[in-house]
Amino acid sequence: MDNSNSRRTINEMIDDMQNILENHKDGIFGSKFPKDEILQIIENIRYELPREINQAQRIVNKADDIIKDAHIAAQDKIKAAEDEIERMSMETEIVRIANENADAILYDAENRKADMENGAINYSYQMLDNTLKKIQRVSNNLDDIIRNFNKMADDVQRYLDKELEAINEEKEVLSNYFDRENL
Numbered sequence: 001m002d003n004s005n006s007r008r009t010i011n012e013m014i015d016d017m018q019n020i021l022e023n024h025k026d027g028i029f030g031s032k033f034p035k036d037e038i039l040q041i042i043e044n045i046r047y048e049l050p051r052e053i054n055q056a057q058r059i060v061n062k063a064d065d066i067i068k069d070a071h072i073a074a075q076d077k078i079k080a081a082e083d084e085i086e087r088m089s090m091e092t093e094i095v096r097i098a099n100e101n102a103d104a105i106l107y108d109a110e111n112r113k114a115d116m117e118n119g120a121i122n123y124s125y126q127m128l129d130n131t132l133k134k135i136q137r138v139s140n141n142l143d144d145i146i147r148n149f150n151k152m153a154d155d156v157q158r159y160l161d162k163e164l165e166a167i168n169e170e171k172e173v174l175s176n177y178f179d180r181e182n183l
Helices: 010-022 035-182
Strands: none
Touching: 010 035
8 A cells, every 4th residue: 555645646546545455355344354345346336436426516616707707897896996987087077177177267257257347347438438438518609609608798798888979979969959059
């Protein structure tokens, strides 16, 4: 019998058992030892062993298939989770970009509003300034007209005063004339 540590197959170990039984002497186990029955059992083991090994191999293969399927399912779930994370990440990125765009639009709108308000205020100031200048010109023109009118009124008054003086002088002359004639 080989007691070395090298790995041996089941068939080699069964061969060793069969050799020991076939070569043993009746005295070792006694005369009632069922040598023929044990050798028959060994033959049955040799016969059944390939079938059992094949069945075990089928079970191992089936277990491998189940493990492969589980591994594939796990990989599919991992891939689906990664895809979902990527989708959510993309959605988050889209939302972030949309928020940035909305902020930029709002900022631009606020700047335009401020520009429009400033433009309207500046335009209003210009219009008021122009209106004040026109009012000043009209006022200056009115002052000129009033001065001219006053001058004309003074001229008319002087003319009327002279005419009145002339009329009064004529009246005096006529009055003196009539007074002398009536005397």
